[in-house]
Amino acid sequence: MTARTYTLLGPDRRPYDSATAGELGGYRPGRVYGRLDCPAALRAVARGGYVTNRVFFADEQTAVAAGYRPCAVCLPDEHARWKARRVIEPAPQPQGVDCSCAASDASLRRSTSDTSAYPSEP
Numbered sequence: 520m521t522a523r524t525y526t527l528l529g530p531d532r533r534p535y536d537s538a539t540a541g542e543l544g545g546y547r548p549g550r551v552y553g554r555l556d557c558p559a560a561l562r563a564v565a566r567g568g569y570v571t572n573r574v575f576f577a578d579e580q581t582a583v584a585a586g587y588r589p590c591a592v593c594l595p596d597e598h599a600r601w602k603a604r605r606v607i608e609p610a611p612q613p614q615g616v617d618c619s620c621a622a623s624d625a626s627l628r629r630s631t632s633d634t635s636a637y638p639s640e641p
Contacts, residue, residue: 528574530584541575545587548572552582553590560590 524536528545544560544568545552553560563569576582577598579589617640 543576547576550587550589553593557593572592
């Protein structure tokens, strides 16, 4: 008799086989993780279609490292902390891009009566 193996998602988002079941489940398209007994996840599984996008994690650190966020239904405290960090932390700027020279919205808008930018017709 062979031992049962479980497919879990690692921090690099790649599946791997494990001898122990995952502690948390996730939904791949929404990148959300939560408890295995989460009421929202159980409703989604009962409706069908959700199961093909279901993933499992060994622990919370792995889910976070894989880029998943906590479920607001079954992990409300973790979700609130995630949301607070998301608002406070500024979005990273791409390397080598100087945003200080970007045109303002006002300079990009032109009045329809302003024809100085268009060549005159002969």
